[in-house]
Amino acid sequence: MTETGPLDNMLAQMEQAREYVDIDDGIFERLKYPERTLSVSLPVRMDDGSVEVFDAYRCQFDGARGPFKGGIRFHPTVSEEEVQALAGWMTWKTALVDLPFGGAKGGIICQPKELSQSEIEQLTRRYTEGIRRIIGPDTDIPAPDVNTNPRTMAWIMDTYSVYQGYAVPEIVTGKPLEVGGTAGRVEATGRGVTIITEETFEYLGTDVAQADVAIQGFGNVGSVTARLLHERGANVVAVSDVTGAVYDPSGLDVPDVSAYVENNDGRLEGYPDAEFITNDDLLTLDVDALIPAAIEDVITVDVADRLEADVVVEAANGPTTFDAAAVLRDRDVPVVPDILANAGGVIVSYLEWVQNSQQYSWELEEVNRDLEARLTEAFDEMLAAYEGKDIPDLRTAAYTIALERTADAHEYRGLFP
Template identity: 50%
Template sequence: METTSSDPTLRSVATNGAADGAERTSGARVPSALEMAVTQLRRAASLLGLDAGLVKYLETPKRVLTVSIPVRMDDGRLEVFTGYRVQHSLARGPAKGGIRYHPAVTLDEVTALAMWMTWKCAVLNLPFGGGKGGVVCDPRALSPRELEQLTRRFTAEISVIIGPDRDIPAPDVYTNPQVMAWIMDTYSMQQGHPVPAVVTGKPVEVGGSLGREQATGRGCAICAEEAARRLGLDLRGARVVVQGFGNVGRYAALHLERMGARVVAVSDSRVGLLDERGLSVSELIAYKKAQGSLRGFDAASTLAPEAVLQVPCDVLVPAALEGAITADNAERIRARIVVEGANGPVTPEADEILARRGVTVIPDILANAGGVTVSYFEWVQGLQEFFWPEEQVDRELSRRMRQSFDDVWATARRLETDLRTGAMALAVSRVAEAVRLRGIYP
């Protein structure tokens, strides 16, 4: 998942995906993202005593759009790509969710991610429903012109369902602020006037929010801090391991380091690095920015990328793709706290194993919600055409993340369950209540 191209546009796109560094384990079957999402929903619904009809309603996406994306390649060939936009729920507001460019994108995956976005927005009490998009492509194999053409045509195809009061996309795996700027421009050209609030995660120069790039990783660090405080763990000197060194992983590592923790191991898709004395996160970030990979960083011992998951630590942040921790390797996880930087990195079977072993898992719909929270701030700023200083963004992010952690912790304790089930129960109850109040049309 790395690029060797020297082109700055391709390098930027390829190194800003939230899921950089994904590795799969062998052995036990990894359930699909959609299977995991539905399993989590049904567990929460059973705990809440929801009726079967409502559960079916919540399992089913409101709208699914599949589009073909013809692109004239640089060599004159016509290539046709497939894209998706799924709106899972609009009960609490317009859909919100990222767009990913990846060869392995599937409709099931996008549907699951849209469902998780519904719960994530509900946990943070944001006025959004869940959406997600994806294009089946390898952006590393596309020139900057081809990438722009693909993005603009995809935007034109999904413009029938997106908009600042309907569905607001954002960056995800292998998409970045430049891609969001192309989406905003294409949509604005169709409307005949600038519409900055149609997407979030844009460059600051065209209506983006300060503090957006670091938001997801910073939110992970805040959650780790809150969990550590409740568990009696001092983060100062605590051992931290981060799997995946894309946007989420590197900023989670950076903020945990600033809180006094010692980052002893990290990985990307090519290499794992280990230094018991502690790695310099700022040096790692600079090295990867220059080289496109952590491979070759000689100030640490190397190991296989997937092996970092088994390094003994206090806090483990899996910030790669879904299904990193499964029934096959959960017994070998040696962490007190697992903070899900990625979406769905712990399978339901692994969840049960970790819970039995006393490992506290902070679920993705809470842990990595910092990004969508600052996206909400960006959307509000765009609608109001009034932009906040970074200090205000950081302050509001910290307040909302800590309040939401309190809400989830209290719900889990009240229901005598784990944090994931507590977070899901809180989110599902909020969405179910919105459905009840609005009723079923007609």
């Protein structure tokens, strides 16, 4: 088997679902292509007085169901192909959880850990100026992603608002509360992963309080997921970051691990109260659930052959290659797809956007209640499609729902001119 990139992976997932959903051939062909991808060059004056030029992108994949929605990531692996794949996944994600959005994604090729706070701010503001012609509160609403956070969103909001001449909080979601953010947004993706993991355990007849869980990635999503599952009684036996993984078969003290990371420049390296193993070792632990929560393409065919988890819950976008997914399907290892498992972030982003548009905020309990209701409904719809249409795996079932909803929007809107 030959491993492919994220865009080929996403397109192959679409093709696999094609036979289980009734979509006009012309509309399906349209669904395979992004509407537009903007490439921008960002000159930034560095702290030492030199000027460095960064490459960046914003892809708007499909807007048939509403304004484009998707995060912005700062990472050295960002590419045009990657943002197109991620924008496609956002399209299917928003359709699956039935939000009135299309899908978009953006990214800047950079290594944030090598940049100062001032340089990151200048880079963010320059990027906002570069893409402001195609974004807007009713057009395309960015959000945080890998290596971006509420402060980054505040800089984007401020830059866009300066050009408009008035405050436009609804231009981005994931903002600080003080400038229009919503309670619960920072932990929304991790909370959503936790909800879906619990629903999956219930479906498989596994008691969450007796379950062993390994989480690859300990950033915002992975750390929140670890904390919430730990609070629910799950045995979080391993977590990891770029430095490696920490492992304790009797269960990690997740609050202690989090406190260590916070005081260790955000790194797990050197944690004294657990065994240090490799990321590859973590991915092949014998656990009830493996939760990849970092970047795409970490579960390859080689990993899938050796994987011992009872179920994979995809907290990251595209963590399982198409060929690896086929291996897991043949081995009867269920995979809960990313377009459902990590949809908590975009759901609460939608709630933040609605609150900004209404100039009215909701309490945390209401936000979390809405998040859980939307996710559990989407989970039940995926299971109904999986069981009712004799579909081979959960991902394909999820795609049939997302593709049908997006195709219906295109059918009703027609093709102009």
